[in-house]
Structure formats: structure tokens, C-alpha cells
Amino acid sequence: MKNEREFFSPDAMPWRTGPQPGTAERILSRDEADPEVLTRLVRWEPGLDTSPSGVIRHEWVEEVYLLEGDLHDLTLNRTFQAGDFASRPPGMEHGPYRTTDGCVMLEIRYRP
Numbered sequence: 786m787k788n789e790r791e792f793f794s795p796d797a798m799p800w801r802t803g804p805q806p807g808t809a810e811r812i813l814s815r816d817e818a819d820p821e822v823l824t825r826l827v828r829w830e831p832g833l834d835t836s837p838s839g840v841i842r843h844e845w846v847e848e849v850y851l852l853e854g855d856l857h858d859l860t861l862n863r864t865f866q867a868g869d870f871a872s873r874p875p876g877m878e879h880g881p882y883r884t885t886d887g888c889v890m891l892e893i894r895y896r897p
Contacts, residue, residue, distance in 0.1 A: 831887040854888030
């Protein structure tokens with residue numbers, strides 16, 4: 786289960802290097818027993834291209850809300866902007882992605 790936290794300002798948290806090169810993250814909450822289950826803000830640097838990693842799949846549910854910037858899905862050939870939302874069940878293929886101006890997104894992960 787994710788840790789308990791009452792309202793707080795994520796702006797007080799430092800950005801830390803993310804697992805994907807070219808990203809930074811602020812972990813807002815996490816299940817210490819299952820570290821892939823988390824809620825985070827993730828920032829992608831301008832020009833980041835994930836195509837060398839290929840299509841993405843994972844074992845958890847992922848919900849993503851784009852807060853700032855742009856995100857281009859290379860498979861779908863579609864560009865998403867701030868205000869766009871995705872909900873992905875486990876195993877759903879998505880990406881790879883490229884961002885021109887960079888982006889910030891809220892990502893929520895949990896197990897079904």
C-alpha cells in the first residue's frame with residue numbers, strides 16, 4: 786500500500802534523476818513493498834526520444850495526465866498536449882515517444 790501523506794507542496798521536493806535518461810521525477814507516494822506502484826511527477830527534457838527503447842509494456846495499471854508541454858507517440862503518429870490523459874491496463878503497448886519542447890506529467894501506477 787502507498788504511504789500515507791496529507792496535503793503537501795510537491796514544489797518543496799527536489800527533482801531527482803529518473804530511471805529513463807533525460808527524465809527527472811518527484812515521487813509523491815510509493816508502495817515500499819512494491820516500488821513500481823507509485824504516484825509521481827515526471828519531467829522529460831526537450832528533445833527526448835525513447836525510440837531506442839522501443840514499444841513500452843509493463844505489469845501495472847498506468848494513468849498519465851500531461852500537465853505541460855508536448856508528447857509525440859511515434860507508433861500512433863499523434864502529438865499530445867497539456868490536458869491530455871491516458872489510462873493503460875497491464876500489458877498495453879504504447880510509445881515510443883518523442884518530445885520537442887519537453888513535458889511534465891502526473892503518473893499514477895497501481896496493480897489491478
